[in-house]
Amino acid sequence: MKRRILPFLIAAGLIIALLAGCGNKSGEDQLVKVRVGEVTRSLFYAPEYVAVAKDLFKAEGLDVELTTTFGGDKTMTALLTGGIDIALVGSETSIYVYQQGADDPVINFAQLTQTDGTFLVARDAGEEFQWEELKGSVFLGQRKGGMPQMAGEFTLKGHGIDPQKDLELIQNIEFANIPAAFASGTGDYVQLFEPQASIFEQEGKGKVVASFGVESGHLPYTVFMSKGSYIAENGETTQKFTNAIYKAQQWVAEHSAEEIADAVLPFFKDTDRDIAIKVIDRYKQQGSYALNPIVDEEEWNNLLDVMTEAGELAARPAHDALVNNSFAEHALD
Template sequence: MKKLLTAILCFMMVILPLSACANNDDGLKKVRVNEVTHSIFYAPMYAADSLGYFKEEGIKIELTNGGGADAVMSAVLSGSADIGFCGPEAALYVLIGGSNNVPTVFGQLTKRDGSFLVSRKDEKATFKWSDLEGKEILAGRKGGVPAMTFEYVLNANELYDGQNVKMNYDVAFNLMTSAFEAGTADYCTMFEPVASEYEKAGKGYVVASVGEASGEVPYTCYIAKESYIEKNTDTVKGFLRAIMKGIKYINETASNEAAKYLTAYFDGTDEAAIATSLDSYKKIDSWQKDMTMTTDSFDRLQDIIENAGELSKRAEFSELVNTEYSTAIYKEVYGL
C-alpha cells in the first residue's frame, strides 16, 4: 500500500505541474528568449508579442535580459535559453574558437548599429566626424560591437584612438550615460529612447547616427542550437513569422499609433518618447525586412571586428548562418 501511495503521489507531483503549465500558458508553447539588452531598437519583437502574433503561432515567449552578448551565448549553450538574441559575433567567436557546439544564426532583426552620438554642445547643424579630433568619447566596452563599430567609423574618417582621438573604455556600457552626465568625456553614444530623452531634458544634443555612418551590418540576430532548431522547426518558423509581421507593422504604421502597443514593455517611458524613438530608427532604416542576413553584411561585421584587432581568423557565411527559413517565410508574409 505504501508503495502504491508513493507511486500515486509521485504521479500527482509530475502531472499537476504539467497541468498548471498548460492552463497558465493557454496551451501555448513556451519559448525562452534571452535578449542582449532591452531597447526600443528591438521594437518589432515587442510589437509581435503585444499584437498577438506569437500567440497566433501557438507560442508564448518568456523574455529575459542577458545584459551582454557573452551572457546570452552562455544561456543558449547551457540550455537555460532556447533562443538567444544578440550580435552574431558571439556565435562567431564560438566558431573560430574551434568548438563543435556552435549555435546557428537563423534570423536577423537589426541591420545597423542603433546608437546615436550625443554632444555636450549644440552642433546638430554643423557636425562633421572630423570635429571629434582631439576629443574623448564614451562608446562602450573594448571588444564589444558598439565600440568596435564606432572605432570603424572613426578610422574611416582618419581618426585613431590614442593618436588624434581618445576612446574611453573604462566605463561599463550601462553606466555610460550617467558618467557622461557627471562630466566624463566630450561625447557619448546612446541608444533610444535615452538619446532623445537626454536631448529633451537639455543635457546634450544628438548630432549623428553611428549606424548610418557605418553601413549595414548584422547587429542583432536570433541564435539557437542546431539540435533545438531540428527538434522545433515549426516553432522556429512560427517565431520568425511573428517577428517578421512585427517588422512589417512597425514599418507601415505611424509611430504614434505603434507606440501604444509598446508602453507596457517600457515602464516609465511615455508614448511620445517611444514614438520619437521609433521615428529615429525608421529614419536610418534599422530593421532587416526579410530577416535574412547577407554575405556582404556578414563580411562587413568581420571587417569591423578585424579592424579592432579582435578576430583571429575569418569564417565562412555558411558555417554560421541558416537563411532557409527566413527566406521562405518572407515570401509568405509579403505574398511573394
C-alpha cells in the same frame, strides 16, 4: 413527454459547453514554450515586442517567455548552458563562440535590426558638426569587442580618426553606467543608444550630432540565434518563431511611429510616449528595423570587415557556416 426530455436537453447542453471549455484550455496548454533572452530592453527591438503585444507568437502556437539578460556575454552564457532556447544578440557573439572551437555552434536564423543603434552625442555642439572636432577630445565609448564599439571605431577610422591615437578613448565603464558618467561630466562626446540620446537632448545635456548606424552601413546587428542542436531538434518551432517575427516586421514597416509606440509602451513603463515616438521614428527613418529576417551575405561580410578593422577576428567564417536563412526564406513564401 416534453417535460421528461427537457432536463436531458439542458444537461446535454451543459456537457457540450463544458467540453468546449475544456477544449479551449487544452488548446492553450498545447502552446510550445520558447525561452528567449534579449541582450537588453530597447526600443531598438520594437518588432520583437510587437510580436508579443499583437499575439503573433501565440497565433503560431508559441508561448514565448521573454527575459532580459543584460549583456552579450551573459546572453551567450545563458544560451550555451541551456538557460534559454533562443538569444537576441549581436551576430559577433556567435562568431566569438565559433572562434573558440565550439562543438555545437550558434546559428543565426532571423535578423531583427540591420544597423548599429547608437548615436554620437556631443556635450557642446556647434551649428554644423565636423568629424575632425573629435580629434583631441575625450570620447566615452562602449565595451571593447562589443558591436557598438566596433561600429564606432569603424566609423571614426572612415573619417580619418585613429581612436587609439587621435583622442582619449574611455571604454572601461559598464554599459548601464555610461549615461550617468557623461551626465556627471565625463567626456566631450559619448556613444549612446536610444532613448538615452533623446532624453539627453530633451534635458539639454547633449545633442545628437551623428548616427553610427547610418555611418557603418547595414550589418546583422541584432539577430535571433540558437545552438545548432536546438534548431535541428526544433525545426518546426524555429520556423513558427521566424514566421511571427516576419509578420511583426511587416507590421512595423506599415505603421506609424505613434502606432508602434502605443503597441510597445507596455514594455517600457518608465518611458515618455513622446520620447518613444521620437526614438522609433529615428530608427525607422534610418532603416534600422530589418524588413525581413534574412541575414544576407553582403551584410555578413560588412560585419566581418568591421570586426577585422577592430582586431577582433581570427579568421573570416563563411556566411553559411553560421547563418541558416531557410526559415526566413520560408517565412517570406
